[in-house]
Amino acid sequence: MAKRVALLTSGGDAPGMNAAIRAIVRAGIINDMEMYAVFEGFKGLVEDLISPVDRSFVSEILMRGGTILKTARLKSFVEESIQDIAVANLKRHNIDTLVIIGGDGSYRGGACLAAKGINVIGIPGTIDNDVIGTDTTIGFDTALNTITEAVDKLRDTSSSHLRCTIIEVMGNHCGDLALYGGTACGVDLILSPEYRPSDAEVVEKLKTIHHSRSRHALVLVSEKLIPDLQSFGQMIREKTGFDTTVEILGRIQRGGSPTAMDRVLAARFGVHAIEIIAQGKRNRVVGTVNGKIVDYDINAAERRSTVKTEELIGVISTLK
Numbered sequence: 001m002a003k004r005v006a007l008l009t010s011g012g013d014a015p016g017m018n019a020a021i022r023a024i025v026r027a028g029i030i031n032d033m034e035m036y037a038v039f040e041g042f043k044g045l046v047e048d049l050i051s052p053v054d055r056s057f058v059s060e061i062l063m064r065g066g067t068i069l070k071t072a073r074l075k076s077f078v079e080e081s082i083q084d085i086a087v088a089n090l091k092r093h094n095i096d097t098l099v100i101i102g103g104d105g106s107y108r109g110g111a112c113l114a115a116k117g118i119n120v121i122g123i124p125g126t127i128d129n130d131v132i133g134t135d136t137t138i139g140f141d142t143a144l145n146t147i148t149e150a151v152d153k154l155r156d157t158s159s160s161h162l163r164c165t166i167i168e169v170m171g172n173h174c175g176d177l178a179l180y181g182g183t184a185c186g187v188d189l190i191l192s193p194e195y196r197p198s199d200a201e202v203v204e205k206l207k208t209i210h211h212s213r214s215r216h217a218l219v220l221v222s223e224k225l226i227p228d229l230q231s232f233g234q235m236i237r238e239k240t241g242f243d244t245t246v247e248i249l250g251r252i253q254r255g256g257s258p259t260a261m262d263r264v265l266a267a268r269f270g271v272h273a274i275e276i277i278a279q280g281k282r283n284r285v286v287g288t289v290n291g292k293i294v295d296y297d298i299n300a301a302e303r304r305s306t307v308k309t310e311e312l313i314g315v316i317s318t319l320k
Contacts, residue, residue: 004095005277006050008038009067010102010109013254014125014139016262017067020101022058023270024123029055031278036095041102042109043072045086050093062263065142065256071102077109087116097277101125104132107285111298114283120298121277122285123269127254130174133296134287138269140176141261143253147181150249155185155218164206164217164242166233170253171222177253178222187218191225199235206240217242268293 005028009017021037028035037057039049061068076082090098090113097119100110103126110120124131127143147169158165167187171177175192182190189205191197197205202219209217226232229246237244258266269286272293276284284295 002032002034003097003277004034004036004093005097005099005274006036006038006090006093006095007069007099007101008041008044009069009071009125010041010100010106011071011073012103012126012128013066013071014127014137015065015142015254015256015258016138016266017069017101017125018058018061018064019258019263019266020123020125020138020270021067021069022061023267024099024273025053025058026055027271027274028277031274033274033277036093037069038098040070040072041074041106042077042086043074044070045089046074046077046082048089048092050089050095063257065254065258067101077112080112083112083116087113087118090118097121099123099273099277101138103128103137104130107132107298111283114298119277119282121273121283122298123273124285124287125266127170127177128172128174129176130172131287133285133294135290136265136288138262138266139254139258141265142256142259143170143177144180144184145259146253146256147177147249148184150252151181151185151187151218151220154247158218158245159216161243162215164210164219164236164240164244166219166221166229166236166244166246168221168223168229168246168248170249173224175222175225178220182220185218185220187220189217189219190221191219192222193225196225203236203239206236206242210240210242 025035037053038044099121101123107122114120124134125138127139129137129140169177175194178192233244233246283298286295
């Protein structure tokens, strides 16, 4: 009997998820597997939103942002009784393996299913770039390019009005989008969990810019780092004399057609996932380390490497 493989997307959507779905379905069919789609993430598992799919299902989706499988958060999935329903539904369809595309929260849900006998393969898909076992996640490059374009446009209006513009970007508790985006755009200050100048240092830097340099400034801030960004902006306004505005880029960072880099990364991850299923490996998560596609045990994957982040912080410190 052919292996039956289901796939779902979970957590926040990320550009390139569709490219990964396409790669998984096509590679699975080539390897004589029967492919199934789970719609609406873990919620769909519990509600039995599971259907067989063929090659035509993934036609013309490579360039589309978001996820054709849809995604939903299900807080109750932490309950064992809810997990048991999901397992029963998979077994009812005689599904051997579940491929999950998502972030750390999705992996935790997958680990619960793995503990109940389901073979789970994880693929890192999140714009935040904060997933275990990989240097890069699907969606990060596209979000970074979106941020770069937005900050470049905000620079035009910031310089025209001689403003200090504080721009909040996503990233959850990971500062990669702020660090990489700030470096790409040459902003004046970056505030992230990994690189956080004190308020006094921020004020002093902005005072110097306001009084003796270009007279406008861009500050890039990771979300969740400063609880009240409006109050932070008011503090800068009062202590530096800068006309200060706060811009929150928000979910626009999630959308859009995936970049070539994200499409290729998604294809590599998807094909590798099918390869390890064909090899009989169980409960693995896929990632990339120094450009090479790797896989780890779902319960033993290492935390993401901080080497590149540390190197980037050195570059930022030199150029500030």
